[in-house]
Amino acid sequence: MLDDSSVGMKMDKKEKVWLDGRLIGIDEAKVSILSYGLHYGWGIYEGLRAYDTNKGRAVFRLKDHMARFLDSARFMQLDVPYSIDELCDAVKEVCRSNGPQADYVRPLAYYGENGELGLSAVNVPTHVAIMTIHMGAYIRGGAPGASLVTSSWEKPSNRATSLTAKVCGNYVNSILAKKEAMRQGADEALMLNHSGSVAEASAENVFMVRHGKIITPGLAEGILEGVTRDTVMQLARELDIEVVERNITRGELIIADEVFLTGTAAELHPVRSLDGIPIGKDVPGPVTARLRDMYAKATCGEMTQFSDWVDLIDEKPARRRKK
Ligand SMILES: Cc1ncc(COP(=O)(O)O)c(C=O)c1O
Structure with a gap:
């Protein structure tokens, strides 16, 4: 083990x-x-x-x-x-x-x-x-919530490659950003795109909670179309919380009520600071905490309306042949 x-x-x-x-x-x-x-x-x-x-x-x-x-x-x-x-x-x-x-x-x-x-x-x-x-927790800073620093490396634009495709070579950029963040003692890197808007973290999508809405950058900002991002958007709608896709500035993140990251590895992870500036009052904030609980239930098949998200590994398929 x-x-x-x-x-x-x-x-x-x-x-x-x-x-x-x-x-x-x-x-x-x-x-x-x-x-x-x-x-x-x-x-x-x-x-x-x-x-x-x-x-x-x-x-x-x-x-x-x-x-x-x-x-x-x-x-x-x-x-x-x-x-x-x-x-x-x-x-x-x-x-x-x-x-x-x-x-x-x-x-x-x-x-x-x-x-x-x-x-x-x-x-x-x-x-x-x-x-x-065996991965366990992906972000293991120890503190409640991740510390983020803004990367000096720009997220490539959709004109440079496809960010919606999970291409191995694209991850050179993510590695540079993650290593830079680690050198600064932070848990994750926040990546801005060519126009200075928030794109995503090195391996997670970014969300903020502001004025009672959940806001996340759209695909044109240079992000991976995260499966967890989609899960969280669907869970938020279950809670009747409005979800908005639009560009976000770094300044908005700093004054957001809550910021969190989503990714298969990181799951739903609250953010406690950006560039050393604390974000929000509590970590996790109330919306993040509710969504995180729902996410944990969904992954364990405890949300019947989303039972098709869960694929039992012991359910053996009828044998199919190679194409
Ligand atoms: C660059 C990037 N953004 C976002 C994500 C989150 O995507 P998902 O929720 O599908 O794991 C990942 C993880 O694969 C990623 O590598």
Whole structure:
């Protein structure tokens, strides 16, 4: 069993990886040094979480994540030779095999090798891997709520790449921002876009509560269309709280009543400060706390109106064949 005290994620060497349709040991899962995925970040990935529910262990919003996986692959022109149902089955298979400590799932599709190098590569095989790790809490600052610092690195615009696709290479920018925040002793980086508006954090979407509304940047601001973002927007509407998508300035975040982050890894995480300035009165604020409770219930299948968000891993599918 791995503990939660370390920074980052750890993989148990005994765990299995699903690679190109086969469940194999991690040490057997090798990548060629000539892989385009390695040289150019030519790949796409997903991140999902598994939770305990009263009906057994389940993956949260499995189909939505795998739909985004296939959309990201389409954007990067990666030919993933599996249907969404096959990919969902594979995620469950890996979770079943790796047991309850596997709380985070990482599907990855990348361009392999063809004996050449260069950006015009054609006829290169796409490899698909699905692995799990034990993650526990992703933001582990210890204090209630995350401290954010504004990154000096700008979020790339939608004219530079697609931010709605989860492209491996896009994450160089997130790594620069996260490392910079960590050097400053903060938990997360707030990233502004080319016009100076709030985009998102290094791996989370950003929300603020102001004048009784929940406000979050729209897709044009250069954000990932987060599955957790969508979950929280639907939960807020259940509470009859108005949700607005519009651009947000850094100054507005500082004077917001509440700010929180959403992401599969971070879940719904309150923000306590931005650039050293405390935000709101309480951490978490009342709206954040209510939504966080609802989110925890939803992930454990306790909200019957959203029971289709929860996919039991022990529900074995009828066997389907590769396309
Ligand atoms: C850049 C970025 N923004 C936002 C998110 C949150 O997305 P989701 O809620 O789908 O995990 C992530 C996590 O994948 C991310 O990497």
